[in-house]
Amino acid sequence: xxxxxxxxxxxxxxxxxxxxxxxxxxxxxxxxxxxxxxxxxxxxxxxxxxxxxxxxxxxxxxxxxxxxxxxxxxxxxxxxxxxxxxxxxxxxxxxxxxxxxxxxxxxxxxxxxxxxxxxxxxxxxxxxxxxxxxxxxxxxxxxxxxxxxxxxxxxxxxxxxxxxxxxxxxxxxxxxxxxxxxxxxxxxxxxxxxxxxxxxxxxxxxxxxxxxxxxxxxxxxxxxxxxxxxxxxxxxxxxxxxxxxxxxxxxxxxxxxxxxxxxxxxxxx
Numbered sequence: 001x002x003x004x005x006x007x008x009x010x011x012x013x014x015x016x017x018x019x020x021x022x023x024x025x026x027x028x029x030x031x032x033x034x035x036x037x038x039x040x041x042x043x044x045x046x047x048x049x050x051x052x053x054x055x056x057x058x059x060x061x062x063x064x065x066x067x068x069x070x071x072x073x074x075x076x077x078x079x080x081x082x083x084x085x086x087x088x089x090x091x092x093x094x095x096x097x098x099x100x101x102x103x104x105x106x107x108x109x110x111x112x113x114x115x116x117x118x119x120x121x122x123x124x125x126x127x128x129x130x131x132x133x134x135x136x137x138x139x140x141x142x143x144x145x146x147x148x149x150x151x152x153x154x155x156x157x158x159x160x161x162x163x164x165x166x167x168x169x170x171x172x173x174x175x176x177x178x179x180x181x182x183x184x185x186x187x188x189x190x191x192x193x194x195x196x197x198x199x200x201x202x203x204x205x206x207x208x209x210x211x212x213x214x215x216x217x218x219x220x221x222x223x224x225x226x227x228x229x230x231x232x233x234x235x236x237x238x239x240x241x242x243x244x245x246x247x248x249x250x251x252x253x254x255x256x257x258x259x260x261x262x263x264x265x266x267x268x269x
Contacts, residue, residue: 003028004065004085008035008073010045011092012152012215013191014113015071018130019048031061035075042188043152051077074103091122094212095160116231117212131218138224139199147172148201148225150186150194150216157209157241164209164241171241199223208241 003022007015019032032048049058062068062081069088070078089107091100094117104110112118114126149172151163172183186197198204204220206213206229213229213236220227221235228239 001028001067002065003030003067003069004062005030005032005069005071006062006078007033007071008075010034010037010039010043010047010191011071013045014092014129014215016046016048017132018069020135021130021132024132031058031065033058033061042190043194044190046191070103070107072100072103073098074106078106090127091124092118094118094121094210096121115212115214117210129215129218131215131222133222136195136199136219136222138222141200141202144180144182145203146182146184146201147175147203147205148184148186148198149205150198152214160210162209163207167241168205168208195219198225201225203228205229205239206236208239 005015005019010016015032015034019030022028022030033051034047034049035051037047037050038044049055049061051058059077059081062077062085063083065085067086067088068078068082069090071090072093087107087109089103089110091103091110091112093100110124111127112122112124114128119126149168151165151168153161153163154165155162157164157167169185172185175181176183184197184201186194189197198216198219201223202225204216204223204225204227206216206220206227208228208230211230213231213233217227217229217231217236227236229236230238230240232238
């Protein structure tokens with residue numbers, strides 16, 4: 001079978017990781033097609049084929065594939081290229097954006113991503129956000145204790161996609177003044193650099209605003225980090241943007257012998 005995975009944007013490398021897993025574990029002839037492999041804030045992601053007027057490889061891959069897995073957006077290239085292909089559409093975005101309704105009508109099957117708020121919003125069956133634990137392994141960490149945060153936007157708390165950028169930043173700045181910790185602020189970095197910094201951290205903060213989790217939580221769990229988010233689900237530690245600072249600052253001395261799970265659970269009480 002020939003499969004084309006299509007995503008207009010990198011989608012935090014979710015399509016890329018799916019592509020890699022299919023190449024590694026199956027005999028499916030799979031292509032990954034993106035319209036872009038970077039965001040304006042400097043984040044750059046790995047890619048397979050880019051849709052460009054000067055390169056016909058991406059459009060050729062679409063045309064020869066029997067099945068398309070399309071993420072979030074219906075684009076003119078898809079409308080032009082479709083002949084008899086079956087289409088699976090998958091929706092990630094919250095709030096809903098773009099021409100999601102047209103893509104639903106265009107597709108033969110529709111799914112969302114296996115994350116709490118997406119399942120609640122779209123009311124569709126969900127597909128997992130693929131991550132290969134063989135590719136994401138813990139590393140030997142050194143002191144001082146590193147607390148990492150990788151916000152993907154600077155939206156204010158009132159926005160439904162907010163990551164609490166300014167609130168978490170203020171909390172971490174306060175913690176750094178009172179405790180012997182290193183704050184690892186990951187912003188506008190290439191994908192591989194982003195992963196390496198997370199892997200070297202002891203505590204990784206994901207979404208502590210909306211009640212959702214994202215790829216950061218999956219990456220952190222594979223890396224053996226203590227993962228903080230606002231979801232009461234094992235193996236994550238529940239945390240809210242309004243409840244972190246006092247917990248971090250009132251804990252006993254942080255060193256390489258600190259029980260990090262207990263530490264983070266105390267942080268969030």
